[in-house]
Amino acid sequence: MTKSPLLIDLKFSDRAAVVAALKRHFADRDVIDLGAAENAGRDLSACRYAILWQPDADLFSRATNLEVLFSGGAGVDKVLALEGLPDAPLVRFVDPSLTRRMSEYVVLQCLFHLRQVAAYRDSQEARRWQPLPQPEAGAVTVGIMGLGELGRDAAAKLKMMGFNVVGWSRTAKTIEGIETFDEAGRDAFLAKTDILVGLLPLTAETTGLFNLALFEKLRRGGPLGAPVFINAGRGGSQVEADIVTALDRGLLGGASLDVFETEPLPAESPLWDRENVVITPHVAADSDISALFAHVERQIARFEAGEPLEHVVGRQRGY
Incomplete structure (x- = not known):
């Protein structure tokens, strides 16, 4: 039986990696890659499956049988x-692979702030020998907001490193060895937190959640001097003007931001000039193209065998 064409509209910059991964996972299936110039204007009506990331506005009027x-x-x-x-x-x-990459990023940023890398970098540039007092990981509580696949793995890795870890999710979750809080316990969760990690999806409830009012509820007088904010979830969940204000007022002692309200982060953003802020260009858990295609290949096989798809998004809840 002829296999239905697969439509991909990813616009990844590494075209060679896309081509190689397609040969590895979909050599027996016609693939319409809209990132390739020769496919511009091609008929998409036969496509049953599509891999999407910021597709063109007219895609669904052209691919009508997905x-x-x-x-x-x-x-x-x-x-x-x-x-x-x-x-x-x-x-x-x-x-x-995506989960491991995210956990690597979160652990790296927690250690960066714990071990005062920014301050030592300043000392190095000034050729100044200045040891600083530093707490160990066990004295610091990392609070993770978002306890899905990514949050649970990051919590386990941080726990392994010796950090005290607490977690929050909108609905109650149980994770062995980690104290967790739901919506009703959010203030209690924040009051315990020295390093706040955002790994939340973007929904109506999480839009603008990381704001000044929330930062004011973080633990005061902790071992880091002032709390730290790390966001590797979604840029729309943070209010960047409030992050700047919180840094100015000492409500935050530092931040690591991988996602932003507007991407790329505008050159005029005051966040660029902050020595205690780490900025990365939305790469904390950059998608590995081969892993993505292997995941799609598995799900199509399940679908065509009459088995239920995995990891289906709930449209109402937004994740």
Whole structure:
């Protein structure tokens, strides 16, 4: 039986990696890659499956018979916001490689602030020998907001490093060895937290959540002097003007930001000039193209065998 064409609209910059991964995972299937110039204007009506990341506005008027949609990244808010999105299952990208990358980023940033790397970098540039008092990880509480696949793995890795870890999610979650809080316990969670890690999806409830009022509720007088904010979830969940204000007022002692309200981060943003702020260009858990295609390949096989798809997004809750 002839296999239905697979549509991909990813616009990844590394075209060679895309081509190589397609040969590895979809050599027996016709693939319409809209990132390739020769596919511009091609008929898309035969496509049953599509892998999407910021597709063109007219895509769904051209691809009218899609049965399953796959997000090209861990977040799905941009796909859910697309005009004309068909009423078809949307599958999130969940893969161990993506989870490991995110946990590496979170652990790195927690250690960066714990061991005062920014201050020592300043001392190095000034050729100043100045040892600083430093707490060990066990004296510091990392609070993770978002206890999905990414949050649970990051919590386990941080616990392994010796940090005290607490977690928050909108609905109650149970994680062995980690104290968790739900919506009713959010203030109690924040009051315990020295390093706040945001790994939340972007929904109506989380938009603008990381604001001045929230930062004011973080632990005071902790071992770091002032709390630290790390966000590797979604840029729309933070209010960047409030982050700047919190840094100015000493409510935050530092931040590591991988996501932003506007991307790329505008050159005029005051965050660029902050010595105690780490800025990375949305790469904390950059999608590995081969892992993405392997994930899609598995889900299509399940779908065509009559088995339920995994990691289907709930449209109402937004993740």
